[in-house]
Amino acid sequence: MANSTPLKVSCGDQNCSKYTIGWICVLEKQQTAAIMMLDESYGDVDKQSNDPNTYHLGRVGQHNVVIAWLPQDQGGSNTAAIIAVWITTTFPEIKLCLFLGLGCGIPHKVRLGDVVVGMPYDGLPGVVEWQADENKTTAEMGHPPRILLSALTKIQSDHEIYGFNARKYLAKIKENERLAQTSVVSDVLQDPLFSEDGFEMTREIYGKPKRDKLSQNSKLKQRETEVHYGLIASISCLSKDKDANESLKSVLGSRHLLCVETEMSGLVTNFPCLVIRGICDYLGESHDTRQDWQGPAATVAAAYAKEVLTILPVADVAHLPTIQSMGPSAF
DSSP, X not given: OOOSSOEEOOTTSHHXXXXXEEEEOOSHHHHHHHHHTOSEEEEEEEOOTTOOOEEEEEEETTEEEEEEEOOTTSOOTTHHHHHHHHXXXXXXXXXXXXXXXXXXXXXXXXXXXXXXXXXXXXXXXXXXXXXXXXXXXXXXXXXXXXHHHHHHHHHHHHHHHHOOOGGGGXXXXXXXXXXXXXXXXXXTOOOTTBOTTSOBOOHHHHSSOOOBGGGOOOOGGGOOOOEEEEEEEEOSSOOOOHHHHHHHHHHHGGGTEEEEESSOTXXXXXXOEEEEEEEEEETTOOSOOHHHHHXXXXXXXXXXXXXXXXXSOHHHHHTSOOTGGGGGXXX
């Protein structure tokens, strides 16, 4: 049962020392989904006045977790870096972070409502910063530590056998009448690249009609969420410019680029984290789908994060150094 009174914490006190996993969000829907995934909620935090983050404490599996986010009027393209600096200051025993968010998927590689996990590929880490005006990568971020890569390998094997059963993590959300209407994939949501009978439609982005039976899927409400592993590009601002998007895809497409996001810039390669994105839009998409899909995309990303924490050995986490002990090289 959640505490009714916020916990008073400050850097280095006993309450803070119990928390070793950071769960970082940006949008309100992501925070809601994260809190709903907790096995046990310990409530909000009455933290230091100079800390801009807002926190909610809880437990997932055997791990004590700090969910952190910034107020909506703060942050920007370096939101992740700001939250990371403060969460590891207020909670000095944090050893790993999960960065949850939303992303624009690369058409025909992923679909709306899928999950993309930043995974090292072809010599690159899970996330790279992309400078659109120079058509090149400018930084490497989001390189998961070995303990997280081992967990991902176990999850991938399980999914090959059983699939990603996100539904088992959504029970609390479905029981909440208000959240069930906005945070779970339903048959009222439309995927602009697929018709109601499940055929892929490509006229909108590529200028030519197509109904490919090889890509036929069951109706949206019957389709299971898929998890994809590969490269995520972080950019300062999403663009509708066709040439800019094509340049991005031409340079990074062969490096297994799966989605684009706008929040991770500012973190360097050796920050120990895993970047997870729920797909709520397509890169270059002209339809206004992002708002409708934000809730369901945030929920499936949170469900995947919970699966990671459920299988992550608590004893292995205990032997890791704290992020704070890594000093400035972690940021």
